Amino acid sequence: MKLRPATLKDLDLLQRWDEQPHVIESDPNDDWDWTNELGLNPDWREQLIAEVDGRPIGFIQIIDPREEETHYWGDCEPNLRAIDIWIGGEEDLGKGFGGEMMRQAIERCFANPNVTAILIDPLESNTDARRFYERIGFEEVGPRRFGEDDCMVYRLERAGWLNSNSRKDD
Numbered sequence: 566m567k568l569r570p571a572t573l574k575d576l577d578l579l580q581r582w583d584e585q586p587h588v589i590e591s592d593p594n595d596d597w598d599w600t601n602e603l604g605l606n607p608d609w610r611e612q613l614i615a616e617v618d619g620r621p622i623g624f625i626q627i628i629d630p631r632e633e634e635t636h637y638w639g640d641c642e643p644n645l646r647a648i649d650i651w652i653g654g655e656e657d658l659g660k661g662f663g664g665e666m667m668r669q670a671i672e673r674c675f676a677n678p679n680v681t682a683i684l685i686d687p688l689e690s691n692t693d694a695r696r697f698y699e700r701i702g703f704e705e706v707g708p709r710r711f712g713e714d715d716c717m718v719y720r721l722e723r724a725g726w727l728n729s730n731s732r733k734d735d
């Protein structure tokens with residue numbers, strides 16, 4: 566699996582994925598405004614397409630929540646990252662692709678030695694995704710309402726990630 570930057574050439578793909586019921590259910594109230602956003606390249610954001618053997622299977626976004634321009638996350642400490650992820654096609658769910666996407670994205674975040682922790686905000690009702698994040702090592706911070714969405718915020722500390730990964734290598 567490879568993560569590569571999303572570009573305007575991915576517009577149709579991302580719009581098609583946005584219509585998938587499992588994608589809508591996980592993020593019912595956001596408009597990602599792909600037509601505009603794919604043409605931008607702010608230094609506080611990476612929008613990435615995951616490809617397996619050259620076939621696009623999912624999307625992942627990494628932001629610096631302190632610098633992100635809408636201040637979705639409110640006032641944040643410096644040196645954090647926040648991730649959004651989805652698998653595009655229903656047929657590709659539950660095959661381990663999401664786990665590998667997260668592993669690569671987390672490594673990408675912590676490759677910057679200043680980054681201390683990563684945040685995610687699944688809907689409180691998205692129990693499948695919450696189990697997925699908990700298995701990776703994210704720890705519950707607490708419930709938080711973002712706009713119309715009741716979410717559960719999770720956080721993965723650099724030290725927690727490094728520890729759990731060095732244990733796996735033992």
Ligand SMILES: CC(C)(COP(=O)(O)OP(=O)(O)OC[C@H]1O[C@@H](n2cnc3c(N)ncnc32)[C@H](O)[C@@H]1OP(=O)(O)O)[C@@H](O)C(=O)NCCC(=O)NCCS
Nearest residue numbers: 591650651652658659660661662663664687693694696697
């Ligand atoms: C969450 C998501 C990225 C995980 O990727 P994945 O490739 O399906 O996950 P993996 O195969 O690596 O791991 C399987 C685990 O993912 C979780 N999962 C979440 N949604 C799932 C789904 N619709 N189908 C199967 N597994 C799902 C489960 O916890 C599953 O573990 P289980 O065996 O305990 O049920 C993916 O399921 C997805 O895109 N879901 C819809 C969008 C979404 O919820 N995104 C997160 C928003 S915060």
